[in-house]
Amino acid sequence: MPEYIIALGSAMWLGILTSISPCPLATNIAAISYIGKNIGKTSSALFSGLFYTLGRTLTYCVLGLILVSSAQAVPRISLFLQSKMKIVMGPFLIVIGIILLDFIKFSFAGLMVSQRRQEQLARSGMWGAFALGVVFALSFCPVSAALFFGSTFGLAVAHSSRVIIPSVYGIGTAAPVVAFALIIVFAAHSVGTVFKKVSIFEKWSRRISGIIFILAGAYLILTVNFHLFQG
Numbered sequence: 001m002p003e004y005i006i007a008l009g010s011a012m013w014l015g016i017l018t019s020i021s022p023c024p025l026a027t028n029i030a031a032i033s034y035i036g037k038n039i040g041k042t043s044s045a046l047f048s049g050l051f052y053t054l055g056r057t058l059t060y061c062v063l064g065l066i067l068v069s070s071a072q073a074v075p076r077i078s079l080f081l082q083s084k085m086k087i088v089m090g091p092f093l094i095v096i097g098i099i100l101l102d103f104i105k106f107s108f109a110g111l112m113v114s115q116r117r118q119e120q121l122a123r124s125g126m127w128g129a130f131a132l133g134v135v136f137a138l139s140f141c142p143v144s145a146a147l148f149f150g151s152t153f154g155l156a157v158a159h160s161s162r163v164i165i166p167s168v169y170g171i172g173t174a175a176p177v178v179a180f181a182l183i184i185v186f187a188a189h190s191v192g193t194v195f196k197k198v199s200i201f202e203k204w205s206r207r208i209s210g211i212i213f214i215l216a217g218a219y220l221i222l223t224v225n226f227h228l229f230q231g
Helices: 002-020 022-036 042-073 075-100 115-122 126-137 142-158 164-186 188-225
Strands: none
Touching (some): 002 142, 002 164, 002 188, 022 142, 022 164, 042 126, 042 142, 042 164, 075 142, 075 188, 142 164
């Protein structure tokens, strides 16, 4: 049980880290702009934020259900994951850490939704916010793809969690949007200040997380691949 709780906490942190990384942050800013249109309607702004969260959460829940179920259903894949997951996880964590530290540069962004399409969804009320959550969840870029398909998927497989861990990750990816929705409702003038602080927090948290990923990956390689530190 303690290991599963740690896995849930890790999934939540990975989701939050995804949401404030540069590429996903752009989609969340678009969502915040949409919610900001309801600034004069407290309940509408709050429900828009919740429906956006629901859209992202359900999307990652479905992806997790499909991916984990498929991995467990195919004997060869299931056997590989059970026997080789720890071996490949070390190098993979190092690659994710390198990406988080910006040592590898990518010249492309995730699949972005056109401004026109965003406006069309914005006119659809709270269900438009739900649709934005779904579409933005599927707009993977290098960082979000690495954190979801690598770390979160690995956690879900390790704990046979088809729904809960991917869902917690989804909630984490939308948490800042809900937070900004509350700020828009109760203290709109503070949005700019909070956003600057979030940007600073993202910079340092991504660097620290990147270092932790590399150290964890190196430790796994030394212990699993080379059998060091084992007694």
